[in-house]
Amino acid sequence: MSTYxxxxxxxxxxxxxxxxxxxFMLYALMPGDFVSNNMKLTAERKAELREIYGLSKPVxxxxxxxxxxAFHGNFGYSLAQQKPVLTLFNEYIWNSFxxxxxxxxxxxxxxxxxxxxxxxxxxxxxxxxxxIGIFAAMSIPSFFIGLFLIKxxxxxxxxxxxxxxxxxxxxxxxxxxxxxxxxxxxxxVIVMTLLGVGSLxxxxxxxxxxxxxQDYIRTARAxxxxxxxxxxxxxxxNAMLPAITLVGFELPGLFGGSLIIEKIFNWxxxxxxxxxxxxxxxYPLLMGFTMFIAVLTVIGTLLSDILYHAADPRVRL
Amino acid sequence: MSSxxxxxxxxxxxxAAVTPIRSSLWRQALHRLRKNKLAMSGFIFIVFMLxxxxxxxxxxxxxxxxxxxxxxxxxPSLKHWLGTDMLGRDVLTRLLQAGRISxxxxxxxxxxxxxxxxxxxxxxxxxxxxxDQIIMRVADLLLTIPGLPIxxxxxxxxxxxxxxxEYRMYIVMLMLSFIGWxxxxxxVRSQMLSIRExxxxxxAIVLGLxxxxxxxxxMIPNIIPLLIVVATLSIGGAILSESVLSFFGLGVMPPxxxxxxxxxxxxxxxxFEKHPWLWIPPGVAIFTTVIAINIFGDGLRxxxxxxxxx
Numbered sequence: 372m373s374t375y376x377x378x379x380x381x382x383x384x385x386x387x388x389x390x391x392x393x394x395f396m397l398y399a400l401m402p403g404d405f406v407s408n409n410m411k412l413t414a415e416r417k418a419e420l421r422e423i424y425g426l427s428k429p430v431x432x433x434x435x436x437x438x439x440x441a442f443h444g445n446f447g448y449s450l451a452q453q454k455p456v457l458t459l460f461n462e463y464i465w466n467s468f469x470x471x472x473x474x475x476x477x478x479x480x481x482x483x484x485x486x487x488x489x490x491x492x493x494x495x496x497x498x499x500x501x502x503i504g505i506f507a508a509m510s511i512p513s514f515f516i517g518l519f520l521i522k523x524x525x526x527x528x529x530x531x532x533x534x535x536x537x538x539x540x541x542x543x544x545x546x547x548x549x550x551x552x553x554x555x556x557x558x559x560v561i562v563m564t565l566l567g568v569g570s571l572x573x574x575x576x577x578x579x580x581x582x583x584x585q586d587y588i589r590t591a592r593a594x595x596x597x598x599x600x601x602x603x604x605x606x607x608x609n610a611m612l613p614a615i616t617l618v619g620f621e622l623p624g625l626f627g628g629s630l631i632i633e634k635i636f637n638w639x640x641x642x643x644x645x646x647x648x649x650x651x652x653x654y655p656l657l658m659g660f661t662m663f664i665a666v667l668t669v670i671g672t673l674l675s676d677i678l679y680h681a682a683d684p685r686v687r688l
Numbered sequence: 689m690s691s692x693x694x695x696x697x698x699x700x701x702x703x704a705a706v707t708p709i710r711s712s713l714w715r716q717a718l719h720r721l722r723k724n725k726l727a728m729s730g731f732i733f734i735v736f737m738l739x740x741x742x743x744x745x746x747x748x749x750x751x752x753x754x755x756x757x758x759x760x761x762x763x764p765s766l767k768h769w770l771g772t773d774m775l776g777r778d779v780l781t782r783l784l785q786a787g788r789i790s791x792x793x794x795x796x797x798x799x800x801x802x803x804x805x806x807x808x809x810x811x812x813x814x815x816x817x818x819x820d821q822i823i824m825r826v827a828d829l830l831l832t833i834p835g836l837p838i839x840x841x842x843x844x845x846x847x848x849x850x851x852x853x854e855y856r857m858y859i860v861m862l863m864l865s866f867i868g869w870x871x872x873x874x875x876v877r878s879q880m881l882s883i884r885e886x887x888x889x890x891x892a893i894v895l896g897l898x899x900x901x902x903x904x905x906x907m908i909p910n911i912i913p914l915l916i917v918v919a920t921l922s923i924g925g926a927i928l929s930e931s932v933l934s935f936f937g938l939g940v941m942p943p944x945x946x947x948x949x950x951x952x953x954x955x956x957x958x959x960f961e962k963h964p965w966l967w968i969p970p971g972v973a974i975f976t977t978v979i980a981i982n983i984f985g986d987g988l989r990x991x992x993x994x995x996x997x998x
Contacts, residue, residue: 390829390832397838397841400845401841401845402845402848510978513932518967522961526960623834630840
């Protein structure tokens with residue numbers, strides 16, 4: 372196990388190095404930079420600024436500078452916001468996390484409940500309905516459903532605010548503040564839950580179907596146990612277990628925000644920050660964000676493997 | 689298949705006596721697929737959508753997309769079933785024309801990524817060693833980098849390089865398959881590793897067949913059912929990705945209409961609030977088409993590759 376982990380860890384570092392090079396090159400390849408978009412500057416001033424920001428150096432040198440700084444915990448300085456990239460991340464990431472953690476909670480809750488009931492009543496009308504619902508949820512274009520719900524609940528019915536995290540100009544505190552944030556969170560959380568719940572429900576349904584057919588369930592029933600006990604104590608536990616490997620894969624989603632949803636709902640999260648920086652070509656921030664997600668993805672995959680082993684010792688690493 | 693109970697064999701023998709049925713695995717699969725009502729309704733909807741998009745505009749009196757300033761932003765009526773847009777063009781006709789592009793992009797990028805993914809995955813599994821290492825490490829790398837930001841960067845590159853609108857569609861196909869092949873290559877490789885050790889492969893080696901024949905005539909045909917299923921399901925994903933890109937103005941650009949860039953109308957506050965017929969129909973079109981594809985793909989999986997169900 373420990374040699375495996377060591378090997379995995381080394382490979383992880385290697386992949387991240389390759390990823391950093393690729394990410395850097397992609398952004399470096401993009402014509403135009405933060406300075407060239409500014410119409411107010413003269414050509415000399417632009418050259419001067421490029422010199423200051425180190426944009427005039429050869430690409431490889433810039434890459435090594437970037438990596439060197441990254442190892443010292445410095446992901447550069449956002450050109451548009453004039454703040455260190457990591458400070459900005461810290462400012463925005465928790466808003467994203469709030470959204471993600473709430474919707475992940477509801478997604479898992481709904482998926483377990485619906486999946487288990489559908490599996491227990493396989494081929495019933497409820498099961499058929501759930502299957503159709505799963506397909507529908509898996510086929511939703513995220514940006515469209517977002518727009519559609521804004522149009523319906525915010526514009527037409529005026530039940531919920533259309534976007535943002537707080538009402539413009541609001542300086543609510545205490546419970547008022549919480550209420551306002553919850554109001555604003557409602558629509559994005561609904562959309563994110565809808566988007567995730569399909570495949571997860573399906574996962575739990577098929578897990579539960581596998582477990583119900585196992586011999587030990589038949590034994591439990593044969594012992595004369597109450598159906599509720601069989602279902603919740605014997606079946607559900609075992610059906611849930613493999614799902615802990617999914618926890619690792621949720622990691623990038625939890626902290627990486629959602630580019631589309633945050634953009635549509637104007638939520639001040641890290642995804643929205645990315646989309647804003649994208650139009651002004653704020654490279655340090657864009658590269659930092661992409662690299663950040665790549666790191667989360669790699670860590671998440673490793674975490675999944677470890678959890679998989681922990682959950683099922685038969686799986687040898 | 690091997691353990692058919694006695695009664696079933698009897699009825700089958702009986703049927704065979706009445707009408708000589710030619711039976712192959714494909715025919716059986718087709719037969720079972722026909723019985724799956726949900727999957728068949730998905731299939732019928734896909735055919736309907738293809739026919740409507742590719743043949744529909746031919747019957748429309750507004751197919752020339754003439755600008756009509758006298759009839760701008762008209763609400764749906766008998767003359768214009770889905771109303772008109774800000775240039776007085778018929779929305780329904782444009783929706784169908786957009787469907788042509790969206791469906792073509794979805795199907796084409798699926799084809800490219802399936803071909804790339806299956807060949808690279810098969811080659812990696814067959815040759816092992818250094819070839820395997822190179823291909824799979826590149827796949828790992830691409831799977832590590834987040835897809836959407838990369839697609840956005842590539843889309844921005846296209847805009848900077850001023851690629852003409854009519855070519856962007858082809859580049860978007862390539863971009864989507866660039867993101868799509870690594871996952872497929874992994875799947876194909878894992879299947880191929882087991883196929884490689886089967887007895888018929890030893891026979892192929894004994895026969896002295898060359899690598900190309902072993903790969904393409906003996907190994908890849910064994911995963912065709914799996915490929916059909918994955919390919920079908922990935923069309924839906926490709927259509928969704930294309931629509932996201934085009935919605936953000938980084939995919940296929942106007943004047944070439946796609947479902948994604950038609951929804952772009954919603955970015956204009958007045959159109960968003962007052963003219964929903966501009967952006968709701970394309971969204972519904974994406975949604976229903978992708979549902980149909982997913983339902984049909986799932987039905988295909990049930991009959992072609994039941995092991996993969998999960």
